[in-house]
Amino acid sequence: MSIAIQTKIDELTKELNTYNYQYYVLAQPAISDYDFDQKLKELEALEAQYPEYRDPNSPTLKVGGDITQKFNTVRHKWPMMSLGNTYNEQELKDFDNRVRKVIGDDVQYVAELKFDGLSISITYENGKLVRAVTRGDGTQGDEVTNNVKTIRSIPHQLRKGSFPDVFEIRGEIFMHKSAFLRLNKEREDNGDQTYANPRNFASGTIKLQDSSEVAKRPLDCFLYFLYCENRNKLFENHWHSIEEVKSWGFPVCEHTKLCNNIDEVLAFIHYWDDARHQLSYEIDGIVIKVNDYGQQEELGFTAKSPRWAISYKFKAERVETILKSISYQVGRTGAVTPVANLQPVLLAGTTVKRASLHNANEIARLDLHEGDTVYVEKGGEIIPKIIAANVEKRPAGATAIVYPTHCPECGTALVREEGEAVHYCPNQDGCRPQIVGKLQHFIGRKMMDVQGLGDETIVTFFKMGLISKISDLYTLKDREAELVGIERFGQKSIDNMLAGIEQSKQKPFEKVLFALGIRHIGETVARKLAQHFKNLEALKAASLEEILSVPDVGFRIAESIHDYLNDAEHWEELMKLKAMGLQFAIEEKEVVLAGDSLSGKTFLISGVFAEYSREELTALIESHGGRMLSGISAKLNFLVAGDKMGPSKLAKAEKLQVPIISESELLSMINK
Structure with a gap:
């Protein structure tokens, strides 16, 4: 039996790795996404049941899951040097002259696109990925192996080939434009800070501590330079190594x-200066490298960069046009975003009619006036x-543009919280775009996933007065006669929508909490709050300090959820939704006790731990009869303290004389 299981796991692992290679490297998918996911789930189930047979480089690891409490600093065996930059074609010709002066006229160059991403160095041993390190300061960087393993295009195990036993391969991690726009829109909808460009998004993602969160963001990678011992004996030149x-x-x-010469390099540059706009990812220039390894060694290095390579950077495209007006958009969370309306102008291959202005600070910094001629860059x-x-x-006589003091939609005075650049409309329950935005957010796929109900229908229902708050959605079944008369909304559509609304009542507590659209409460935070407090009543009763004890919850998040739940109108609406059948408590699974050494004792976990995650420690405590509390009180028997525990929590525990134990002391209690 065990041999059959191991064989099945090996076969699925090999098969899925092949499909990944065909899809991400060859760009020739050989299986549908659905069929791939089904096979991946089958492998995940087998590995969970028989972990001893899991390949350390299994394709299931590309979904992440490991928590990195602190990134190790790793010294680069070969320094990750930066390249000299130029924006000038004459300087490129000067570079070519310097090269030929040293090594003669018999020189070839490799011209590569300069990706606007995050540099990475990946080490393989016997064909297996063992370590991935960021550039850092060039001599040492952060080890981000778990996160890099989630990138689908990067192989964990190499196919057969004549590769060295140990080597490093370097490249650039990036995010495609379409993915950036989609994910940034999701962050905006969730009330989270957006990223300025794909590079920042990719860089921020690769440094997340939870690799399962990294896996949700579609990063990609191009690799372009190899390092190993005795490289010159394996390859004649850089081009050969790339192939x-x-x-x-x-x-x-x-x-x-x-x-074959600098003229061909310049032709390559001229082509991509225009064609780059057709790529699915951002590039900001061209990298030129002397091809021959022997010639590279002869040319050598300066203190900062190789003498055998240089980067030509494209000038950021800029055009001049007229600022016609500024409009102010009110989002779901009440954030008021200024947008410049421009006289249409061609920029980087597309017609630009609008441009972002971000916030009031930006308008003031630019000193914009009505009718200004402005420079727009992309x-x-x-x-x-x-x-x-x-x-x-x-x-002449142009009036300076002044950021509004009141909401452009409902007229409510805007507020600006300390430390934030954005102005908000506080009238969250009476401002039309906020009401509609929250309703649209609630029905969304990642939230309640209400089938048969879309954003346009929400707008129609709001205009008709059928809905103005979430609970109204669950009374639509009693107003079916009014729905029948809506244009292009037949009986089948009505039936599907009502069925979808009814089915949404089965969504778990964490989904409901996320769907409410509370400012700063994204999908991950909602899940952690639900897991920590178990039900809505416990979350409402929690103090700010208790909410702050939840991993990844900062002061603004804690304050936002606390204020929302302690608002009388909000609580009344939530109780109405609870009475209608929505889930406001997590489904407690029966704990199979592994022992009773902690029976009758209560625990609270705080801080960062070396051996286990907080979730794993919670499971250990509960499986040995212990009970978790959400905050420090006289009822608490033990505070399990790790690194970076808040000083106020420590002080409160000491004041109440609650015993403070370490991770190892907890494990000793369990083992006894």
Whole structure:
């Protein structure tokens, strides 16, 4: 039996790795996404039941799950040096002259796209990925192996090939434009801070501590440079090594070109200066490398960069146009965002009519006036932005633009919280775009996933007066006669919608909490709050300090959820939803006791631990008869303290004379 199980796991692992290679490296998918996911789930189930047979480089690891409490600092065996930059074609010709002066005229260059991403160095031993390290300061960087393993295009185990026993391969982690726009929109909808460009998003993602969260963000990678001992004996030149690593299964950019002289390099640059706008990812220039390894060694290095390579950076495209007006958009969370309406102008291959202005600070910094001629740029930013006004072309007597003091939708005085750049409309229950936005958020796929009900229908129902708050959705079944008369809304559509609304009542507590649209409460925070407090009543009763004890919950998040639940109107609405059948408590699973050494004792966990995550410690305590509390009180028997525990919590425990124990002391109690 065990041999059959191991064989099945090995076969699925090999099969899924092949499909990943065909999809991410060859760009030739051989199986549907659905069928791939079904096979992946089958492998996950087998590995969970028989962990002793799991391959350490299993494709299931690409979904993440490991928590990194602190990134280790790793010294680079070969320094990750930066390249010299130029924006000038003459300087490129000067570079070519310097190269030929040292090594002669028999020189080839490899021209590569310069990706606007995050540099990474990945080490393989015997074909297996063992370590991934960021650039850092060039001599040492952060080890982010667990996070890099979630990137689908990076192989955990190489296919057969003549690769060295140990080598490093370097490249760039990036995010495609479409993924960036989609994820940034989700962050905006959740009331989270958005990223300025894909590079920042990719960089922020790779440094997340929870690899399962990294796996949810579609990062990609191109690899382009190999380091190993005696590299010159394996490969004649850089071009040869690129062709070879591609055959090993690494993702290599298809647009790299071997050039015989500097004129061919310049032609390559001219082509991509225009064609870059057609790529699905951002590039900000071209990297030029001397091809021959022997010539590279002869040219050597300066203190900062190699003499055999240089990067040509494209100038950020800039155009001049007229600022027609500024409109102010009110989002679901009440954030008021200014948007510049421009006289249409062609920029980077697209017609630009609007540009982001971010907030009041930006308007003041730019000193914008009505009718200004402005410079609009689209460099590393996907969304065009105004970078300056042409004061010389400013109309006589033009009035300076002043950020509004009241909501453009409902007239309520705007507020601006200390430390934040954004103005908010506080009238969350009476401001039309906030009401509609919250309703649309509630029915969304990642929230309550109400089938048969879309954003446009929400707008229609709101205008008709059928809905103005979430509980109204669950009374629509009693107003079916009014629904029948709506244009293009037949009986089948009504039946599907009502069935979808009814089915949404089965969504778990964490989904409901996320769906409510409470400012700063995203999907991950909602899940952690639900897991920690178990039910809505316990969450409402919690103090700010108790809420702050939940992992990843900062002061603003804690204050937001606390204020929301302690608002009388909000609580009345929540109780109405609870009476209607929505889930406001997690489904407690029966705990199978592994022992009773902690029976009758209560615990609270705080801080960061070396051996176990907080969730794992909670499971250990409960499986040995212990009970978890949500806060420090006289009823608490033990506070399990790790690193970085809050001083106020420690002081309160000491004041109440609650015994404070370490992770190892807890394990000793369990073992006894």
